[in-house]
Amino acid sequence: EAQVTQNPRYLITVTGKKLTVTCSQNMNHEYMSWYRQDPGLGLRQIYYSMNVEVTDKGDVPEGYKVSRKEKRNFPLILESPSPNQTSLYFCASSPWTLAYEQYFGPGTRLTVT
Amino acid sequence: SQQGEEDPQALSIQEGENATMNCSYKTSINNLQWYRQNSGRGLVHLILIRSNEREKHSGRLRVTLDTSKKSSSLLITASRAADTASYFCATDAKETSGSRLTFGEGTQLTVNP
Numbered sequence: 001e002a003q004v005t006q007n008p009r010y011l012i013t014v015t016g017k018k019l020t021v022t023c024s025q026n027m028n029h030e031y032m033s034w035y036r037q038d039p040g041l042g043l044r045q046i047y048y049s050m051n052v053e054v055t056d057k058g059d060v061p062e063g064y065k066v067s068r069k070e071k072r073n074f075p076l077i078l079e080s081p082s083p084n085q086t087s088l089y090f091c092a093s094s095p096w097t098l099a100y101e102q103y104f105g106p107g108t109r110l111t112v113t
Numbered sequence: 114s115q116q117g118e119e120d121p122q123a124l125s126i127q128e129g130e131n132a133t134m135n136c137s138y139k140t141s142i143n144n145l146q147w148y149r150q151n152s153g154r155g156l157v158h159l160i161l162i163r164s165n166e167r168e169k170h171s172g173r174l175r176v177t178l179d180t181s182k183k184s185s186s187l188l189i190t191a192s193r194a195a196d197t198a199s200y201f202c203a204t205d206a207k208e209t210s211g212s213r214l215t216f217g218e219g220t221q222l223t224v225n226p
Binding site: 004040042045048056090096100102103105106107109 | 144212
């Protein structure tokens with residue numbers, strides 16, 4: 001089944017403890033992106049990647065890192081999580097090298113205490 | 114600030130009625146996309162309309178785009194309870210040339226059986 005998977009789906013952690021949220025797609029898509037969704041703020045883009053080894057900042061990149069070593073995976077790294085990073089995170093991919101017709105993962109709900 | 118802003122924020126209708134949601138944006142765009150999100154789940158792409166198009170249909174969905182007013186509307190005809198979801202517009206600004214999408218805050222649609 002063509003899909004974008006994220007792990008974990010739910011995570012409660014403490015301030016400062018490094019964590020990684022994995023994202024994988026099995027559709028051979030070029031473009032991948034991370035978003036966070038917060039009440040009243042909609043979806044905001046964190047980072048995106050138009051191709052392997054090519055990543056760039058979105059609207060809210062502070063406190064996050066990404067890497068794109070292979071086409072299918074695009075992990076999101078929080079080196080030192082803080083409570084203001086408590087949010088619902090979505091990974092998405094697109095069959096184009098552009099942000100068109102994105103396929104979204106199921107989401108990761110992160111709570112940082 | 115968000116490129117796209119949806120109006121109304123919430124809409125409640127009866128099954129069988131039509132639902133219209135509006136989106137306004139601020140800068141010149143290459144295209145505008147509409148997505149649907151069922152509660153807490155990943156977004157699903159509905160339709161993409163390019164800046165040189167004025168209207169597009171997909172099943173019960175009709176999207177219009179008025180670039181002179183920087184606005185778009187999504188019409189869902191003959192609504193069903195299963196259409197209950199949040200609907201987001203997302204814009205691909207000319208200045209970012211397809212590398213990024215900017216989402217609005219969404220319209221929460223409730224269709225009562």
